[in-house]
């Protein structure tokens with residue numbers, strides 16, 4: 397369970413560029429929730445993710461993950477139990493390392509530092525994981541990942557994020573930079589992996605349809621605040637029409 | 646050229662291969678050249694020289710690595726904990742090391758490795774085995790690093806150089822990786838300095854000048870020849886490049902260049918090689934305009 401209590405983030409405080417990116421946000425995300433998030437540019441959606449991962453400090457407020465306060469925990473400590481995907485596929489993978497090395501990296505923090513990362517056994521494991529994608533990536537384990545297409549890279553990055561199921565999976569417009577076919581594919585796989593391990597997930601998107609058709613809860617951010625929060629029934633009955641009236645798209 | 650000169654070049658090539666391997670870790674793996682080198686090279690030489698004079702030549706080699714690693718960690722500390730730019734951090738360490746190195750050498754600009762008027766015995770004393778010993782050292786280092794870069798820790802180090810943004814948002818501690826990488830790199834730089842001191846029979850306070858560029862030259866030549874696609878071939882390329890560079894160096898000396906001209910030669914070589922992609926682009930542009 398994720399809980400934010402009165403979280404505020406201010407950029408460039410005390411200057412003319414001062415910007416309240418998160419304004420006293422309080423929010424609880426339950427285990428197993430798949431939350432889609434909408435909001436216009438600059439609404440504070442990515443900042444919301446950044447305070448959860450710790451890449452941006454909060455000005456005030458508290459953050460709890462599974463009952464433990466993580467507000468001031470260093471980023472690399474929290475990351476052990478968090479998974480994150482960015483819009484730009486190149487952000488989530490190391491280009492000069494091979495597909496299997498990238499996958500190996502994803503599980504490395506749970507294993508002995510001086511053990512060989514990718515042995516036969518791991519190769520089999522990665523092949524099996526990647527074959528779920530139906531993209532033929534299981535045959536390209538030795539390819540430097542920078543040589544793959546954006547969609548393929550994002551697919552691997554997704555698998556890297558869930559190979560050890562995280563307490564929370566954060567997807568920041570992770571299909572926005574892909575061609576429509578790849579985007580559809582990645583979204584499909586996203587639903588599969590989330591359902592398989594009942595991963596708690598947050599997905600930022602600009603696509604109203606995607607926000608409606610996926611997940612069991614929908615949040616709308618505006619000016620650093622959560623202005624709308626639809627769950628269960630309420631979300632299911634929501635239409636694109638309704639959404640258009642909720643915020644300036 | 647006489648066989649002796651060629652043998653000499655090969656031996657020096659192997660010694661500088663250790664330097665290039667060290668720099669390979671910062672330049673290629675961490676994607677951030679480290680200027681500590683010109684200082685830590687001498688630190689390794691100085692420590693080893695003093696210990697050799699004290700009758701502990703082999704322990705001296707090991708200590709040269711430890712001292713080198715320590716130098717790298719100082720630079721890592723400046724970078725991570727004091728938020729100093731990587732290049733400046735290296736320069737600061739290098740500058741400070743000059744004084745420390747001089748102290749280690751008891752304020753003598755050169756320390757000759759003579760005990761009671763005779764050359765001090767070292768691992769490299771026996772000319773017959775010298776090449777074999779150097780070859781073994783280089784191969785063991787390449788082998789160990791090759792395996793290391795396949796371990797979980799090795800992958801983490803490589804990833805932090807390959808995509809720092811990703812690693813920052815992962816469970817890998819980027820700061821620790823800087824300590825690891827710079828420490829490891831300078832351990833080999835120090836060892837290279839120590840081997841050179843034992844080979845030449847003296848350590849020189851200004852012997853570090855130009856070493857960064859010299860090591861780089863080896864890496865670059867190796868890359869041009871082998872076009873390495875992975876870490877294993879990258880390491881081999883660095884070794885091969887260092888040896889080839891030493892042969893070119895020897896030829897240049899024969900052609901009448903003075904040893905003191907060679908820093909310029911290395912610098913020009915590295916500058917040209919690095920700018921080749923850009924020059925090619927310019928040429929293409931010129932053609933298209935014509």
Ligand SMILES: Nc1ncnc2c1ncn2[C@@H]1O[C@H](COP(=O)(O)OP(=O)(O)O)[C@@H](O)[C@H]1O
Nearest residue numbers: 407415417435436437438439440441442443444
């Ligand atoms: N690191 C930063 N420094 C200064 N301002 C920032 C920073 N990150 C975000 N902002 C500002 O905070 C606001 C919210 O940004 P963000 O959370 O990225 O919005 P979005 O909802 O589009 O993801 C924007 O006005 C943005 O310009």
Ligand SMILES: [Mg+2]
Nearest residue numbers: 441442443568
């Ligand atoms: Mg954003």
